[in-house]
Structures are given as structure tokens and as C-alpha cells.
Amino acid sequence: MPELPEVETTVSDLKKKIVGLKIIDVWADAKRLIKKSSFEIFKKQIKNAEIKKIERRGKNILIYLNPKSYSAKSDISREAHYTLDLKILLIHQKLTGHLLYGIWMMDKGRWTPKEKGPLNESVNRFIHLVFFLNNGKMLALSDLRKFAKVVLGSAEEILNSKDIKELGPEPLEKTFTLKKLKEAVRDKKAKIKQVLMDQKVIAGIGNIYSDEILWQAKIHPFKPANKLKNKELKAIYEAMGEILEKAVKLRGTSISDFRDPEGRKGNYVEILSVYQREGEECPRCGRKVKRIKLGGRSAHYCPKCQKL
DNA sequence: CGATTCCCCTGATAGC
């Protein structure tokens, strides 16, 4: 499932590939993915939009669009007007969504990659939304579960929406200090794993990395956040930075079906210590990794290293 | 207000 490192991988790749291109058409077979507007309106609004920049905020992908591209670029007032008019295409990939970039042909109702390569082994059968670009290539959203969320709105609208505005701090920003973590976590009575995954507390951490961070910090996932000692908070803070940075460097984890825009898997899966390793030996002490339920989610931990 | 439960969706897997 895409969390901060996976979304960062997607965003940094897409920045290199599609900024400056124009969206000339859109296709979808799961129109429900598009929220807050009908597909027809969405299509009308996005056609001929130019991709200006791409950012990540938490697990959200923000694609800034200039909705109309005029050739009269020398007209400064018009340029200024359209800057104010910028739209944002927000994509949240949820569990199984991911963006792919390439060329596909529709064959017997299925999108098939034109060329041999990683995209062939990818999850093409779950492509439900396709943006056609003016360089002949396509940006496709593959999503097995169809849980992804796609919203188009004015830049102001999107940046002020709950999706973005209510997000907590970015854990990899330099401004995210130990003090900030303490402030965010201090008064929370909930279990630390839940708190780490709460997007309002810290943006971008989900089930995989919360398990990995807590294992490295030697903290039991059920420990109430407000009971953590300074030393423990420091350990969480350091593990968070190290693990997320390493995962970004390794281009994410492909535990379910995450792929980068070219259809390649992330490499962090080989580094995982506890996530989805129930019954395997803890890499630190050899005790068998346990899995416990936490509100419909599963937490993986080492019962010897991570005592409650 | 906080905590819990349900729901969205569908492939994989277990049980019969």
C-alpha cells in the first residue's frame, strides 16, 4: 500500500516525466473514482490542461494544472490571471492504487502495454483511469480495489480542503523536530501505532512503516502514546527519520502491488523486519514475530524486543 | 468529544 516512500517515489519520477505536458483526453471505466464531480464535467475541465508541477503532501499526489494553455505567453496580465486560476488534480492511491506511465493499447477490453518491459508484469488489468498526454504517452491509474480518490478543484479549494489542510507535519522535513513529535503525541491516550498512522498527527505513515518504526525503536505498538518516556519518543523519532529516508532511497516497498510509474517494484521489501513476517525470526533477537489485531488492521512486532 | 464499527471493493484463500 502506498505510504510516504511509495508516493514520494511516484511523485519524483512523474516530475521528471510529465511536467510541461498537456492532458488531451481522459478515459475511465470506474467513474466513481472521481469525487465531487461527474466524470463528464471532470473531463471537460481537464482537457487541454497543462501540467505545471507535481508535489506530495502526506500520501496525496498533487498535480498542478493550468486549465487552458494559450499561445499568447507574452501577455503578462493573462499569464498572471491563469496562475491565479491554477487547478489541482489530487490523487490519493489508498490501498492498491498506483500511477503508471507508458503506452498501452486497448485489446479485448483490456489495456495492454505496447512495449516489453516491467509494465507487462504490472497490474494492467486493473487500470481504471487513463490520461492521454500530448507526447503520445499515457498516465494510468491502476487500482485493484477501486478505493482511490481523484479530485479536481481550484488550487485554493484543494489546498484548503480537509484532505490537505488537516494533515499533520511532514516527518522528513527539517522542521519536524523531536520537539514537534513530542507535541503531536504527548496528550494522546490512543495506542502509539494508531497515533503514528493518524494523518492529522503526522502525514504519510501507514501500516508498513509504523510497524517497522516501532520495531526499530523497541516500542510495543499498543503502548499508549501519552505513557511514552522521553527516551522512547527519541527512539521513535530517530527510527522514523532513518526508516523513511532509507525507504525513499530504495524506492518504497512492494508488499501488495505497488509499482513505480514504469511498473518496477520497490526494494524496501527485502529490508522489512516485522511487517508481514508473522512467524519469522526477529532479525534482532530471533524470537518469532507476532501479529495482533488493532481495529481492523494488523500490527506486527517482536514480543521480546517490544515489551508493553 | 472520543472511541468503535461499518462501509467502500475484489482477489486470494480456506472450508465444505
Next chain:
DNA sequence: TGCTATCAGGGGAATC
């Protein structure tokens, strides 16, 4: 073999 039931899981809404 083939059908049915169960499960996973981010996040939002409804409910306790």
C-alpha cells in the same frame, strides 16, 4: 471441481 464465506485495509461516515 466448484461454490460460498471470510479477510485485508486507508479513510470517512455513522453510531455508540
